[in-house]
Amino acid sequence: MNIVAFVIGFTLFVGGIVLMGYAWDGTTFNWIMFSGGLGAISLGVAVPYHLLKRVDG
Structure with a gap:
């Protein structure tokens, strides 16, 4: 479960950084992309943190 939580968290984190980076490209919906990246x-x-707290503790 630790590896699954790491992979999911890492994918969301890197994907959010990519979304926030593309938001500065000047597209029409840049605020939606930035907000999605932040989320x-x-x-x-x-x-x-929540998955590992439930499994390990």
Whole structure:
């Protein structure tokens, strides 16, 4: 379960950084992409902590 939580969190975190980077490209929906990236980064940090707290503790 630790590896699964790491992979999910890492994928969300890196995907959020990519979304936030593409938001500065000047597209029409740049605020949606930035907000989605921010949410993905937040989930990428929160999901492993909550999953690992339930499994390990």
